[in-house]
Amino acid sequence: MSQIHVSTTVNGDAVEFLCEPDETLLDALRDRLGLTGTKEGCGTGDCGACSVTVDGRLVCSCLVLGAEANGASVDTIEGLGQGDALHPLQRKFLEHAALQCGVCTPGFLVAAKSLLDRNPDPTETEVRYWLAGNLCRCTGYDKIVRAVIDAAADMRSQAAQS
Secondary structure (H helix, E strand, C coil): CCCEEEEEEECCEEEEEEECCCCEHHHHHHHHCCCCCCCCCCCCCCCCCCEEEECCEEEEHHHCEHHHHCCCEEECHHHCCECCECCHHHHHHHHCCCCCCCCCHHHHHHHHHHHHHHCCCCCHHHHHHHHHHCCCCCCCHHHHHHHHHHHHHHHHHHHHHC
8 A cells, every 4th residue: 555645734733744544643643743642542432542633623543544634733632731831731630630640641631621622611510521532540530520620710710811
């Protein structure tokens, strides 16, 4: 099989890469672009560890072909913070001890950001529903949910001050 040329935007930067026709976006991000923050947990779309957004839509990158990113805008965990400054979600995950081994954390953070982009003031039920596609084997989900709700409050406060 011949490789496919993909021209896309990843975390706001224009990028190009070659990938196999059957190569997943997850593998292209990790192996072609060196963006190893996105993790493979299951390879079947069941755990959410590989969550990214494609054109603003939350997806499991293990279920999307790399070639499908052609012309799209992809956002990964590497694009969440600004340089050395952590995103409010990252800060709150640390403050609330909402992580342990870290395999699921990038997927939870990307999914939570996707939620807060759509709904800046979610209820606990809405957070739990939105994050239901992300699995964690180490923590209870309460700390993760509390971190997201706390980050949402901080983000709303910052927006009000702007």
